[in-house]
Amino acid sequence: MKMKRIIAATLLLLVCGDLQSEPHFASIFGDNAVLQSGPSTKVWGFGADPSGDYTLQFGDRSAKATVLGNGLWKATLSNLPRSDDPKELTLLKSGKAAVSLRDIVVGEVWLAAGQSNMQMQVKSMKKDMPPAQDWVDSASLPQVRFRRVNDPVLSDSKREATDLATSAPWIKMSPESVPEFSAAAAVFARQIAEELQCPVGIIDVSWGGKPIEPFIPRKAFTPPFLSRIKELADENKLDDLKQLRGGVIIRNPEGYPGAIFNARIAPLTQYGLAGFIWYQAESNAGKGEDPRRYRHKMAALAEGWRARWSDDSLPLLFVQLPSFPQATGWIRAREEQRLSLEIPHSSMAVTIDIRGEGIHPPDKLELGKRLARCALKNTYNIKDVVASGPCYTGHEVNGSELIVRFSEIHGGLRSGNRSLFSAVEFSETKDVKWFEVAATDGKWHEASAHIAGETVIVASDQEPSPVSVRYACGTAPQGSNLYNGAGLPASPFCSDLELLEWDDHGKEK
Secondary structure, X not given: OHHHHHHHHHHHHXXXXXXXXXXXXXXXXXXXXXXXXXXXXXXXXXXXOOOOOEEEEEOOEEEEOEEOOOOOEEEEEEEEOOEEEEEEXXXXXXXXEEEEEEEEEEEEEEEEEEOHHHHOEHHHHHHHOOOHHHHHHOOOEEEEEEEEOOOOOOOOOOOOOOOOOOOOOOEEEOOOOHHHOEHHHHHHHHHHHHHHOOOEEEEEOOOOOOOOHHHOOHHHOOOHHHHHHHHHHHOOOHHHHHHOOOOOOOOOHHHOOOHHHHHHHHHHOOOOOOXXXXXXXXXXXXXXXXXXXXXXXHHHHHHHHHHHOOOOOOOEEEEOOOOOOOOOHHHHHHHHHHHHHHOOOEEEEOOOOOOOOOOOOOOHHHHHHHHHHHHHHHOOOOOOOOOOOOEEEEEEEEXXXXXXXXXXXXXXXXXXXXXXXXXXXXXXXXXXXXEEEEOOOOOEEEOEEEEEOOEEEEEEOOEOOOOEEEEOOOOOOOOOOEEXXXXXXXXXXXOOHHHOOOEOOEOOO
């Protein structure tokens, strides 16, 4: 028995030694990768000999690699400028190449996350949106590159993975490859690349049908309300969790707090990013689900991710839910998302006028361009870009009328209409639809509304003493027609959150 233990220990040492003698890059790196430009770009991997002398070489730049006792090696490249000139990224051991990656460029890297509307592929968009074929045919942009992450959750979903399960090359955008890309992320990336004339990389960790909780780092569940969610989930008190105000329905192992973060995102948190794009909320606002407090979950997501990337200013660009006739909870979810704009360095793409059948509107062309506007304006400071439609800032009572004020009215408030897969057509009328008012009794009444300079005047024959106002607060408010001069729609809003429906049972409780 003693001899067997000695043999087993010897074999283990041999295996470990063999692994250490074969250094490799972390799995997120691969041929065709895009590195984030900037003052310090981290590169790391595993399997190095702790006693070895390692250097990272990238073109004419080099950096000394630090090796830990477990074989983890790290190096930092300084002041990398954007460049589409492909280079090899090589780890040298004692001056000789140990492992290399080919065709590496430097640009802007974004993490794409969320559920099925982010995961929805270009080929699905093209199937239901014939005009997208021209966009696909012209998608010869090798400087735009994608890395899809498909790792399953860990058997112990509370544990963070140290590396992705599989290595894979990054895929260059072409008419042949782009059908497999996330449609929203692909359009976004192409717009950024064409405007900035630089490489753009997308790391896509989206997962269809999942709530926000599994994307949030477990350490970010610190506020009492979120701490209670994690506690109930960890104790598998799922019925209690479902009944919690602002709770969540966990349907599978992927739905537990932090589960997707631990498997797909934790191994990436040293990889340089320009920011995050996020399209989610459907699985926190569907049948039987409670969208209340979603804005607090968004704040935890942003703060948790930024903490792990050690950068409090990383932008979060997110999508407000579109029209969907079957989903009462989406009314409240949209308002929770609008209120999430209080998160620093965040931007929201409004989609209430992007039409299409079903829960997956096919027009990701317009959506991706609106997300790109947010980045170009607020991240890259392109001055002539308008990133937002009109945003409610408050209102005043003037007798039987309410005077509603807006920001982001670039080019003036306008009434307009956007048909399926088409541009906005402005109207000469000053009348706008889908405004409602309520008195102190909380009962909503349809109201007439017209544009007056930089405000909208709202009144209802049914309510002579209005105090509250809301706009486009329906499941599918077709005909909502308030825009700014840039052709971007006003966000749905409600001036009094307590009077806004949150599910099939009615108002706030």
